[in-house]
Amino acid sequence: MKRIAVTGGSGKLGRAVVTDLLDHDYEVVNLDRTPSPESRATYVKVDFTDYGQTFEALHAIEDRYSSIDGVVHLAAIPAPGLITNAATFDNNIVSTYHVFSAAKAAGIKRVVWASSETVLGLPMGPDSPPPYLPVDEEYHPRPESSYSLSKTLEEEMALQFCRWDPALTMVGLRFSNVMAPADYASFPGFDANPADRQWNAWGYIDARDGAQAVRLGLESAITGREIFVIANSDTVMSRSSTSLATEWFPGVEVRKELGEHETLLSIDKARRVLGFEPRFSWRNEV
Template identity: 60%
Template structure:
């Protein structure tokens, strides 16, 4: 397919662009910054006219696209003033969603966030593992925008029944070099309780995007995208019991099973994480033969 990826220069975006190119798609990275190459076009997504123009066609790039992957955003709370985060992220997403519709593109995948689940869980989650079944609990301006984006997608797909919008609630994105720090998390269970000790390897995040692009059902759907394990060496059951003693655990947890449920993504998308930080440390500690 011909695919426009917004924010393709970001941490997750680089993995997504790489994977889509490897899979044989024709990818255009729409971002404020990036390499001066045929695959990159500089754009300010807050300008609706520029967004629509870029999706309809770009000289020397494409004459229109088949799908849009929207990843661009101020990527976390506190990186900018709250009002700036709201203005940038909400306006950019509206422009991308609306331009996608106006251009007649029927497939849109975008980055929602695990934060809508109630992060940083200063208020206990309703149950563990958390999933997509309970109402959103935004606790920051950044998360509020992610919730409002999902609500906007619900209404736009109601207006346009042929449109497919898939929201991927990505966990904390990690690259292999980030795994050096993981063993230290075991010293204090509270260090990473803010997202139930979850993460997503960027390469598995890219797999989630690929699977969502292949999802053919029109309408809106949201999926948690996390790795199958936690960032901890301790068991998931012991972590839940220590840090969230009053919270019901709804299933018997595997030794290191994620508490950000990916059951829905597995069932409907065929999502199957392939990378773990444990593999990285196993490779680094395995002696090599002379």
């Protein structure tokens, strides 16, 4: 598997994914409606809300490439509230159906795509606590926005695509809040008010570690649909994870003994199945 199409390769996470794949000797085609400065990747302007464009982009583009071996699907409106609710839902769910469907039509057997931590029931807070901590892949999605509903339905869509074609591998990555190195300057300020980052249980994912998870998803021996929570192994806070859990989510069961700064978004499954191990912590970057 050598030529990978990355949808949304010009975005915040996409740029890190494209760089990581290029650095690991993949040929990369960036499919996005926004251009990217990365000259090592082939860029094709595509709007995934148009099935014809999506179909062609995952088959062949004259003078550029003649086939695609695997797809990383990241193109989306990446959060609720950036545009109207229905426009977010429409863009994301239609684009994902088109990408999954065109990949199937092109005979592409491996798709890794961005789901979201939001399906775990974000925003979490005093009136909307998680069922237990650390949260993991074991409970039913709890979308609280049109954005998160689109991600939840995409996870179900992938399940059905894999039922239609048992030879298909579809890896859904529930990314935490994506961070680039420049974002870490603001992290020490989070300590003053734990409530500010309670909404995602103080989690984050370094874009470079997110890219590692994508590559491991492409290379894993999995078949069928699998879902993984992808976060860094620590929180955004300086105080202990145990104190955050007990003080800010009183009464919520903590199911394991937590390390000092251990993430409350469990990455145990990603570690076990994918071999994922985050390499970048904000603590080493500020």
